[in-house]
Amino acid sequence: MQVLKFGGSSVADATRMSQVIDIVLAAVARDRTILVCSAVSGCTDALIALGAETDPERKAAQIETLRRRHHAIAQRLFTGAERREMVTELDGLFEELAAAPVGDCVTFGELFSTRILSRKFACEGVSTQWLDSRRLVRTLGGIVAEKQTYENIFAAVGAAPDCRLFVAPGFIASDGSGRVTTLGRGGSDYSAALFAAGAKASVLEIWTDVPGIMTANPKVVPAAVSIPDISYKAALTLAENGAKVLYAPTVKPAMEAGIAFSIRNTFDPRHPGTLVSGRPAVKEGEWMGVTSLTHADRGESVVCLVGEAIAGRASAAGRIRAALAEAGIQPLGDVTGEGDAFFIRVRPTVERAAVGVIHREFFEARAVTVIPVFIAGYGAVGHELVRLVGLSAERIAARRGRSIRILGLSNSRRFTVDLRGVAPEEAERRLEGGESAAGGAFIDAVLSCAPRGAVFVDCTNDEQLHDRYAELFRGGISIVTSNRRSLALPYVQYAALKAEARQNGAFFRYDTTVGNSLPILESIASDANCSDGIEAIEAVVSCTLNYIITGYDGARRDSFAKLLRRAQDEGLTERDPRTDLGGQDVLRKLLILAREAGVPLEAEDVEIVPMLPPEFFDCPLEEFYRKLAAYEPQFVAREAELDAAGQRQRFVASLRRDPAARLGYRAEIKMQRVGPESPFYWISGTENVTVVHSEYSAPLVIKGAGEGVRLAATGIIKDILM
Numbered sequence: 001m002q003v004l005k006f007g008g009s010s011v012a013d014a015t016r017m018s019q020v021i022d023i024v025l026a027a028v029a030r031d032r033t034i035l036v037c038s039a040v041s042g043c044t045d046a047l048i049a050l051g052a053e054t055d056p057e058r059k060a061a062q063i064e065t066l067r068r069r070h071h072a073i074a075q076r077l078f079t080g081a082e083r084r085e086m087v088t089e090l091d092g093l094f095e096e097l098a099a100a101p102v103g104d105c106v107t108f109g110e111l112f113s114t115r116i117l118s119r120k121f122a123c124e125g126v127s128t129q130w131l132d133s134r135r136l137v138r139t140l141g142g143i144v145a146e147k148q149t150y151e152n153i154f155a156a157v158g159a160a161p162d163c164r165l166f167v168a169p170g171f172i173a174s175d176g177s178g179r180v181t182t183l184g185r186g187g188s189d190y191s192a193a194l195f196a197a198g199a200k201a202s203v204l205e206i207w208t209d210v211p212g213i214m215t216a217n218p219k220v221v222p223a224a225v226s227i228p229d230i231s232y233k234a235a236l237t238l239a240e241n242g243a244k245v246l247y248a249p250t251v252k253p254a255m256e257a258g259i260a261f262s263i264r265n266t267f268d269p270r271h272p273g274t275l276v277s278g279r280p281a282v283k284e285g286e287w288m289g290v291t292s293l294t295h296a297d298r299g300e301s302v303v304c305l306v307g308e309a310i311a312g313r314a315s316a317a318g319r320i321r322a323a324l325a326e327a328g329i330q331p332l333g334d335v336t337g338e339g340d341a342f343f344i345r346v347r348p349t350v351e352r353a354a355v356g357v358i359h360r361e362f363f364e365a366r367a368v369t370v371i372p373v374f375i376a377g378y379g380a381v382g383h384e385l386v387r388l389v390g391l392s393a394e395r396i397a398a399r400r401g402r403s404i405r406i407l408g409l410s411n412s413r414r415f416t417v418d419l420r421g422v423a424p425e426e427a428e429r430r431l432e433g434g435e436s437a438a439g440g441a442f443i444d445a446v447l448s449c450a451p452r453g454a455v456f457v458d459c460t461n462d463e464q465l466h467d468r469y470a471e472l473f474r475g476g477i478s479i480v481t482s483n484r485r486s487l488a489l490p491y492v493q494y495a496a497l498k499a500e501a502r503q504n505g506a507f508f509r510y511d512t513t514v515g516n517s518l519p520i521l522e523s524i525a526s527d528a529n530c531s532d533g534i535e536a537i538e539a540v541v542s543c544t545l546n547y548i549i550t551g552y553d554g555a556r557r558d559s560f561a562k563l564l565r566r567a568q569d570e571g572l573t574e575r576d577p578r579t580d581l582g583g584q585d586v587l588r589k590l591l592i593l594a595r596e597a598g599v600p601l602e603a604e605d606v607e608i609v610p611m612l613p614p615e616f617f618d619c620p621l622e623e624f625y626r627k628l629a630a631y632e633p634q635f636v637a638r639e640a641e642l643d644a645a646g647q648r649q650r651f652v653a654s655l656r657r658d659p660a661a662r663l664g665y666r667a668e669i670k671m672q673r674v675g676p677e678s679p680f681y682w683i684s685g686t687e688n689v690t691v692v693h694s695e696y697s698a699p700l701v702i703k704g705a706g707e708g709v710r711l712a713a714t715g716i717i718k719d720i721l722m
């Protein structure tokens, strides 16, 4: 069971109600739901005014205004007979309102809104039941009789096991003598929490018009940002001290029932909002928000700064005083600390200014932008990436002002998505308990829920996944990939993908596809050592081949075949190592390098001289290894010859300006002999070297480790944060 609550601005008119309907229909598809709703915005104020109106004519006019407003909604949401029935029902309620005792008027707003929604869902074919909160939520002496209320709700929901959606008015209740009453202004949030506790719901979502609880009231502090996670206690302190987004009494029932609840934005349903829970994902000593309350009677305002498990209170009081003093604001008396909150009394005329100053001091300097990330691929690289995100989170936040939050993860079999974030240390477990990823279900899920600014990471070896990149871009989702295939597609397809990203304001980064985390592509793309185009690029970027070639010493230790086997066993080669030996993998890298340099190179433009004759390539793998062993004497001979000449050989991919070539550049992949004057001579193991030549300056040489999952993950993180 889940409870979704929508506030007045979420149901202000038919258009907004339609958004609510979409959100609720999606929720109902997941689980049984209780929908709790406020009155349409402004309605409760109007009803209070109505109750106080003594002139009968003016009262009738005010009722008429409200009636028109609700009729207008019915007109838009219903047609035909359904519309007539809805209008009749509303008119009945308005007649009751006209005859109601003065004090009861205020309770009608929620009846109007929920009757409309309840009927609408029934029309949509959802098995729906309207619940009369007046009979279920009971108060005694002005406070909610929780035990009885919970029993009533539990029984009401239990009595209709086949009902998928219950619709209940918020705010209203009845007292010990059965008379209708309310839970106080803003009380619908509280109603929702009572329904959640009573129905033993596992999910409670409070949908409003801002993205959750924010570090300050965004109307006062435009730089306020939403708080992803907060404890019940800190949320309660904020609510009690002026944060209007949450009605303070809401917290207690949720906290006692252990229900973590989220506060979300109806107008931006993809935003994860704020999760209020007993175990929030925040560090001790973290500041949560600043809020304020005006006490007109006392001629003062109290500004309140709230944190989680704050230590070192004295220094915070000092910081507050210093920041206020610098802004010329004189507090009325001392800064006082009480638990995890600090209170500062100021004159009401400087209340907003004081909130702004404290927000700047405690939140703006270190504001951290959360980057939502979905990761496809949980092999060696994906696994390391998740681990590293957890390990380096603090460092990244401190140095870059950013934090990466994993919202979804998939391997080839399963996936898991959670807009609140998947903790790195729980990733494995969450994935095991995840849903089937068959048929591209992970991408479907990402497309349906990715928040703004989301990044999709492809660290799979999947040959087809890039077919869906364009869709992701169209959904405004950026892509970071370490999967070379999408970049080596025919140029038109490659260019179309890049254009799709650009047009949708997304980015497409793939720096790890050549030279792992070495800054090769970014140097080429940014013309790091030439403003007039590149003369030539030469790259020794096959870790596999470098490992074998630099490790081979003329069979003194190991034969060539044995080295290759070992490389394959260590996961250094493609599945069939001949993809490396034949230059196919280097070809992909050369295409990427060239295209990054602005040359629309195609595979056909590249002349490849494989390391071995053709008969090595069209036989089964085991036969290949036998042939390779038989070929050993030729390797030995070549090695001796190289030694005598003081040379080494390297498998070099090159792109060189050549007016005679199709694109003005000649592209080759072949073995080359190099002497000690070449940077290629000096590599060992899996090291990579890329040399970028320009006409006017000395070549740029980028050399470093080209292999390793740790580096691959580092490079992906670099791409995400760039």
Ligand code: ASP
Pocket: 007, 008, 038, 039, 044, 045, 109, 170, 171, 184, 185, 186, 187, 188, 189
């Ligand atoms: N409609 C009520 C009010 O305006 C309750 C609510 O919106 O939560 O106070």
Ligand code: MG
Pocket: 007, 008, 038, 186, 187, 188, 189
């Ligand atoms: Mg409200």
